[in-house]
Amino acid sequence: MEVRELVKRYPKAQTDAVDRLTFAVASGEIFGLLGPNGAGKSTTIGVLTTRVRPTAGQALIANVDVMVAPQTVRSLLGVVPQRNNLDRSLSVRQNLLFHAAYHGVPKAVRTRRAEELLEQFALTDRANEKPELFSGGQNQRMMIARTLMHDPSVLFLDEPTTGLDPAARLFVWDRIRELRASGVTIVLTTHDMDEAAALADRVGIVDSGRLLALDTPAALVRGLATGASLQVTVEPVGELGVAGLLDRLGTLAGVQRCEQIATEAAAQSIRLYLTGEAAAMVAPVAAAVAEVGGRLIGMKICEASLEDVFIDLTGRSLR
Amino acid sequence: MLRSFGSVLRRDIVVTGKDLVAFLAQVLLQPVFFLFVFGKLLTSLGYTSSGYSDLLFPGLVALTATVTAIQAMAFPLVAEFSWTKEIEDRLLAPLPLWAVAAEKVVFATLRALVASAVMFPIGIGVLGSIPYRADGLGLLIGVLLLGSLVGACIGMTIGTFVPPTKINIAFALIFTPLLFTGATQYPWPSLAHLRWFQVLSAANPITYVSEGMRAALVPNIPHIPGWVCLLALAGSLALFGTLGMIGFRHRAID
Ligand SMILES: Nc1ncnc2c1ncn2[C@@H]1O[C@H](COP(=O)(O)OP(=O)(O)OP(=O)(O)O)[C@@H](O)[C@H]1O
Numbered sequence: 001m002e003v004r005e006l007v008k009r010y011p012k013a014q015t016d017a018v019d020r021l022t023f024a025v026a027s028g029e030i031f032g033l034l035g036p037n038g039a040g041k042s043t044t045i046g047v048l049t050t051r052v053r054p055t056a057g058q059a060l061i062a063n064v065d066v067m068v069a070p071q072t073v074r075s076l077l078g079v080v081p082q083r084n085n086l087d088r089s090l091s092v093r094q095n096l097l098f099h100a101a102y103h104g105v106p107k108a109v110r111t112r113r114a115e116e117l118l119e120q121f122a123l124t125d126r127a128n129e130k131p132e133l134f135s136g137g138q139n140q141r142m143m144i145a146r147t148l149m150h151d152p153s154v155l156f157l158d159e160p161t162t163g164l165d166p167a168a169r170l171f172v173w174d175r176i177r178e179l180r181a182s183g184v185t186i187v188l189t190t191h192d193m194d195e196a197a198a199l200a201d202r203v204g205i206v207d208s209g210r211l212l213a214l215d216t217p218a219a220l221v222r223g224l225a226t227g228a229s230l231q232v233t234v235e236p237v238g239e240l241g242v243a244g245l246l247d248r249l250g251t252l253a254g255v256q257r258c259e260q261i262a263t264e265a266a267a268q269s270i271r272l273y274l275t276g277e278a279a280a281m282v283a284p285v286a287a288a289v290a291e292v293g294g295r296l297i298g299m300k301i302c303e304a305s306l307e308d309v310f311i312d313l314t315g316r317s318l319r
Numbered sequence: 320m321l322r323s324f325g326s327v328l329r330r331d332i333v334v335t336g337k338d339l340v341a342f343l344a345q346v347l348l349q350p351v352f353f354l355f356v357f358g359k360l361l362t363s364l365g366y367t368s369s370g371y372s373d374l375l376f377p378g379l380v381a382l383t384a385t386v387t388a389i390q391a392m393a394f395p396l397v398a399e400f401s402w403t404k405e406i407e408d409r410l411l412a413p414l415p416l417w418a419v420a421a422e423k424v425v426f427a428t429l430r431a432l433v434a435s436a437v438m439f440p441i442g443i444g445v446l447g448s449i450p451y452r453a454d455g456l457g458l459l460i461g462v463l464l465l466g467s468l469v470g471a472c473i474g475m476t477i478g479t480f481v482p483p484t485k486i487n488i489a490f491a492l493i494f495t496p497l498l499f500t501g502a503t504q505y506p507w508p509s510l511a512h513l514r515w516f517q518v519l520s521a522a523n524p525i526t527y528v529s530e531g532m533r534a535a536l537v538p539n540i541p542h543i544p545g546w547v548c549l550l551a552l553a554g555s556l557a558l559f560g561t562l563g564m565i566g567f568r569h570r571a572i573d
Pocket residue numbers: 010011013017035036037038039040041042043044082191573
């Protein structure tokens with residue numbers, strides 16, 4: 001799957017919803033598109049799933065241009081949209097069966113597959129009820145089960161776990177990992193850093209329609225100028241005051257920069273941004289605090305995460 | 320592709336089949352009252368002549384066919400595109416876009432044909448007898464089929480061009496004139512002395528369905544010739560079919 005210089009500007013919009021996006025997804029990979037609201041994630045998925053006409057650029061799935069042969073592309077892909085679009089006039093089971101029928105799955109196959117998927121997604125008990133009576137999480141499960149009915153080789157999941165409780169979220173994660181294991185290529189969008197880090201083989205960070213970075217979660221974090229950090233709480237700060245303590249800590253080898261982050265009564269919290277590993281810095285920091293007469297009352301190691309990558313790239317937090 | 324198309328059509332039939340009674344009640348209540356009050360009651364009270372029901376019946380069948388088709392198309396289309404998003408699953412099927420639109424037209428036409436067919440036994444029940452001519456059967460079927468198709472395409476045009484939030488007001492503004500300029504309650508040639516209204520009515524496709532029905536069932540009443548009706552309906556079909564398709568494409572792809 002490949003996207004080249006993709007641009008989408010909606011009619012009457014002032015800016016491009018997707019702005020010269022270029023990336024490729026290998027077969028069998030889980031690719032995460034990570035970005036805040038309005039970043040253009042759904043629009044990108046819309047183009048790839050033949051529902052949005054690009055203003056410029058190209059999108060290919062299995063080497064087929066989505067604009068040139070939309071029908072061929074649609075037979076390959078499965079889509080779980082951000083918004084519930086289940087057929088409310090049909091029961092859960094019928095939703096699955098008709099979806100497969102639209103995709104030309106033979107009757108015997110779709111009947112068997114529907115029962116398997118209902119079972120797997122814990123929907124068998126209520127298979128004859130209408131979807132409108134179900135909770136958001138159940139609807140999400142139904143939409144995933146539905147799209148698996150025609151055995152897609154590329155799966156698009158637009159914010160598959162938004163609004164799910166922790167257990168349901170883990171359930172969906174497990175299904176996604178199983179699908180990858182069975183060879184399905186998966187593109188998922190999320191604005192949850194942890195989800196991107198936990199699931200995706202590679203993550204593309206998008207903001208305002210532009211791709212800011214693309215790599216494995218580990219490489220993105222490693223690429224940060226700042227690595228891990230240490231949060232140190234002291235009380236009292238010692239004879240040189242906060243400024244003196246900051247000076248002293250700042251000169252330690254392995255500390256890139258330090259700043260005061262909070263004051264609570266006499267206690268001071270200081271954050272040390274490190275160039276190397278955090279654990280190795282614990283002893284030198286403790287010694288330095290003691291040296292100026294301070295007393296250490298807390299220390300916390302904070303590993304860098306995609307959150308830091310995002311802040312580094314955009315200068316603001318996602319949450 | 321044919322199999323997918325068949326499945327999409329089957330979905331609509333299954334859903335309608337679940338409340339067939341509601342469907343028939345919805346489309347037939349109005350024409351039944353029309354038949355009863357104008358065809359039966361007014362005649363028996365002496366306000367209209369006894370031949371009036373023969374003239375009214377073909378017009379009401381025409382109206383039922385077209386109006387049913389428009390409604391069967393426009394309302395579900397608006398809901399499926401904007402509120403329920405239900406249509407997305409079909410738009411993502413390996414079918415060309417036009418086939419998804421065509422299925423909607425076929426289904427709305429089927430509904431309209433069923434509703435107009437049921438009008439015949441009801442007509443017999445309410446009026447005692449209805450005009451019927453075996454010779455006119457071909458024309459009758461042709462006119463009803465084309466009329467239903469035109470209605471479906473008008474419904475698709477309205478349902479895709481009017482913003483969802485304005486659909487109610489649009490229907491009020493479009494429907495009433497459509498209902499009363501379709502020559503359903505009187506033959507179109509009889510409007511000769513009210514020229515402006517006659518011209519206005521000639522622009523309404525329903526006029527040709529009503530007149531075509533009269534040409535088929537009661538040819539002794541002055542009417543627009545059957546072939547003119549068929550031609551006018553074919554032209555309307557081309558026009559609204561194109562407009563509806565443009566609107567559908569517009570709604571289906573951002
Ligand atoms: N159908 C549309 N018509 C006009 N503008 C649109 C349409 N859909 C999206 N947009 C605009 O395009 C931009 C990108 O929207 P998009 O839905 O792709 O973002 P997203 O990354 O999926 O956000 P979210 O996390 O909120 O789902 C937004 O500014 C949005 O307002």
